[in-house]
Amino acid sequence: MAELLSKQPNGQPLRCLIVDDEPVAIKGVVNFINQLDFLEVSGTCTSAMKATEILKVKDIDLMFLDINMPMLSGLEFLESLDKSPLTIMTTAYSAHALEGFRLNVVDYLLKPIEFQRFFQAANKALDLFQSRIILQNNKEESESDMYIRQGDTFQRILWEDILFVEGMQNYLKLHFKDKTFVIHQTMTSLEEMLPKDSFFRIHQSYLINISKIDSISGGRVFIDGKQLPVSRHRKEDLLKTIVYKKLISK
CATH class of the missing domain: 3.40.50.2300 (Response regulator)
Incomplete structure (x- = not known):
């Protein structure tokens, strides 16, 4: 303080x-x-x-x-x-x-x-x-790319293009506008790699890119036509995070 x-x-x-x-x-x-x-x-x-x-x-x-x-x-x-x-x-x-x-x-x-x-x-x-x-x-110093393993190759992606991440047992699905990548990684480890001011864990199984939100209604977040559940105890924190992000980026 x-x-x-x-x-x-x-x-x-x-x-x-x-x-x-x-x-x-x-x-x-x-x-x-x-x-x-x-x-x-x-x-x-x-x-x-x-x-x-x-x-x-x-x-x-x-x-x-x-x-x-x-x-x-x-x-x-x-x-x-x-x-x-x-x-x-x-x-x-x-x-x-x-x-x-x-x-x-x-x-x-x-x-x-x-x-x-x-x-x-x-x-x-x-x-x-x-x-x-x-x-x-x-802003100018921040890195916007990362690499994920796809079989025997490493695929370069831009984290800012990720719409949301879906957790499925021992792997994750990274959803983009026109493609989806599957990676063997835990949600917690990926969450630590991504910018905390841009990504928010709305549910045990979902991590979203805040800038990609189309709307929030009831207990759902809408991104690119998909409905994603928001945990009841996380909705208020999500709204506060969105407001804070808007305030600091004005």
Whole structure:
């Protein structure tokens, strides 16, 4: 946790924008930000329209956005942005949490905001920000190919082309768009070889490429026309992983 509080990789605090139509609420968030050396206030405003203008001229890393505002709500404003900074929603109504989850917000804080929850959400935002930087720096260096044994030969494949992996007793089936390979390997050993931020074990017998998901409905994941079962205790973790991946790759 100590490293988490060491600001950005460049040593600078995260630049914050506070958007809330209540001046008292803005003052409260400013006060909390001033308690943390890894955050700084870069701007405040009382409407989504003013926030739009600020985002055009300032580099903002983290936005504290109120949901209930006149003319344009925080949710409507966030949905209108092509590219938004990391965002923590603030609201007096817990019912908005699900909608915020859909929009990939970092966290949502219920008013009146307690410092402990603010601190937790701020640390989460810093962690995500640092993860984005690491992901960006490693993109060019990451290896995307691997070799699998097929009889007496070794077949080169791109792991990013794998749709999903199916476990069948003592071997695995690697499903691609137009082909399938069978390999003698355990699911656990293959899972350790593949990038953990791209593959997720949804079931004892299925490992999926998160980027290939078409939809999730009930207890099923749909990939390329195939229905794959999701273990009940893994579905929530899957949704969180998808949101996290979207956040760090924006």
